[in-house]
């Protein structure tokens with residue numbers, strides 16, 4: 509029996525749209541084993557009632573892509589999922605399935621695919637690298653795709669960083685969230701995002717954490733997406749008044765993350781109290797960065 513553990517991920521991290529992601533200390537576990545015939549899928553944990561337990565299951569579909577690529581197939585497959593990552597909340601649930609399924613299938617069939625081939629297959633299935641790359645590699649990953657090839661740089665998450673994750677009950681699929689993005693943006697917005705995402709990556713890499721608040725603003729996707737969930741616009745504007753400017757939308761949302769590293773956590777409390785004044789039900793998780801990736 510093969511067991512694989514995959515971290516949640518937060519993509520974009522504000523201005524790094526489709527090119528920046530960080531692995532987090534929240535994990536899904538996947539167990540797979542070859543059986544005599546057929547397909548058995550068991551799911552436990554978060555949102556298990558929403559997950560297909562048939563050939564349409566995303567983990568199974570990802571495993572099939574490996575079998576097709578290497579031209580070898582097991583007689584039958586049993587998959588057991590233990591989910592902690594919520595679905596459609598911007599924490600990389602689908603990316604965790606895709607990477608977990610590919611790594612598990614590769615291990616089951618004798619590790620014939622290299623890590624680069626695993627990554628390229630995961631990017632092909634997900635459609636963008638910024639969740640699957642940190643899910644596979646751990647840490648902070650800056651990635652971009654050119655003619656079907658993914659180039660990336662990975663470095664560890666600073667040990668002082670804490671991710672205060674506010675997760676609403678309401679779901680927002682990435683497909684729907686990408687659907688509200690504009691065809692084009694004003695040149696000044698594009699230039700601002702280039703500067704902010706460059707500064708953010710440099711600050712995360714150098715450990716100059718005090719630069720992060722000046723780097724987390726985004727013009728490319730957050731202004732359009734915060735309109736999708738009633739309280740998001742209110743939270744972001746109130747946060748600005750309260751000088752809580754270490755706040756970003758996690759991936760395509762709707763979860764939001766307050767990035768913290770100062771001791772004492774006074775501002776973390778102010779953030780949580782602000783979110784709790786909103787009408788929806790919000791849950792909170794305090795996470796660290798994950799530097800292991802999928803194992």
Ligand SMILES: Nc1ncnc2c1ncn2[C@@H]1O[C@H](COP(=O)(O)OP(=O)(O)OP(=O)(O)O)[C@@H](O)[C@H]1O
Nearest residue numbers: 559566595596597598599600601602605681682759
């Ligand atoms: N843990 C899971 N197990 C099986 N299938 C999953 C799981 N998570 C996601 N999926 C599949 O992927 C599809 C898209 O999932 P989801 O909407 O969570 O992903 P996403 O919106 O791309 O990512 P995020 O979770 O970061 O918001 C779901 O409809 C479901 O079919």
Ligand SMILES: N[C@@H](CCO)C(=O)O
Nearest residue numbers: 519526682686759760
């Ligand atoms: N970069 C992707 C991340 C999805 O988790 C998006 O924002 O649509």
